[in-house]
């Protein structure tokens with residue numbers, strides 16, 4: 001039977017202590033454990049450039065070649081006219097804000113388990129660094145309802161319902177409970193609607209990108225029926241980067257690539273996302289209202305036999321405004337074997353990677369982090385990919 005992403009880390013638990021979560025709001029100086037230097041992240045001080053990432057209007061008649069070009073050169077681009085309603089983006093931003101504004105002890109009620117994938121916590125990559133990241137995250141895989149119940153519990157209201165004296169008080173408490181439950185359902189519906197739009201958009205972008213390499217719908221069997229990649233799986237990662245007293249010495253999310261086919265990111269009106277290109281340096285991706293940022297992930301790099309680079313990116317922080325971002329991390333069915341597409345392989349371009357599933361790749365990432373692609377590239381059958 002096919003499994004889902006949720007059990008992928010059972011064999012790769014990580015222990016990230018919550019005990020030292022700082023009260024981000026009250027710190028005037030950066031604690032040592034949050035102060036990064038170049039030795040903490042190799043590219044920490046690499047040069048910055050004022051070049052800009054390609055910006056693509058999806059209604060442009062030349063959209064396919066523009067997307068193809070952006071994927072081969074940058075592995076990332078920004079899009080507008082993508083069809084995701086701006087009302088839905090606003091709702092997602094509001095939901096993300098209300099979630100992270102909860103007191104820490106409430107968020108910890110929905111803490112991600114050490115061997116789990118969903119819930120509240122710092123991003124998994126934290127385990128590879130000696131310094132702490134100036135951020136908190138919340139991961140959703142499948143229905144968020146269980147975790148949302150933990151964040152917005154109604155049981156304490158039930159208690160007050162019984163205790164409250166007088167009919168008016170009881171009625172008040174009952175109506176507050178009704179408001180909370182409807183809010184819970186409303187929040188889950190927003191997530192579901194966001195997933196549906198993002199899934200459609202990801203499929204569209206995938207065909208545009210692959211089409212530019214001559215790949216046709218018949219070349220990817222698992223996209224059928226309907227060529228809409230119905231079996232795809234995804235995670236939604238909500239990120240919060242609080243105001244930081246010394247942003248130049250802190251790091252929101254250090255340099256990494258995503259383990260996805262493609263990631264679609266919405267950032268609020270505060271800059272922070274940077275992408276890296278060897279010949280250019282770090283480039284800041286400015287927030288453009290209503291636009292989305294797309295990046296190639298490691299699995300699309302493998303599928304295209306290296307033709308699309310999976311782009312290194314990171315999130316910096318600032319001392320003026322909180323920043324929120326919402327990443328849609330999109331990949332294939334978790335047990336499906338992914339390998340370089342036969343159409344992109346020939347005697348001059350032999351396959352650079354063996355075949356492996358998303359689950360296996362995530363497990364590899366959990367041990368090899370940014371070396372995962374080179375690890376599997378040099379994989380011999382005597383090595384362990386699990």
Ligand SMILES: C=C1C[C@]23C[C@@]1(O)CC[C@H]2[C@@]12CCC[C@@](C)(C(=O)O1)[C@H]2[C@@H]3C(=O)O
Nearest residue numbers: 123124125139235237256258259260329365
């Ligand atoms: C499907 C996934 C990709 C991800 C690990 C995860 O299981 C869910 C969270 C994702 C995320 C988001 C922040 C950056 C990242 C590197 C991390 O630590 O968690 C990615 C993971 C990834 O792409 O490898």
Ligand SMILES: O=C(O)CCC(=O)C(=O)O
Nearest residue numbers: 237239272273315325327
């Ligand atoms: O917050 C950002 O801009 C980047 C987030 C990110 O890279 C991720 O969630 O994988």
Ligand SMILES: [Fe+2]
Nearest residue numbers: 256257258313
């Ligand atoms: Fe990322």
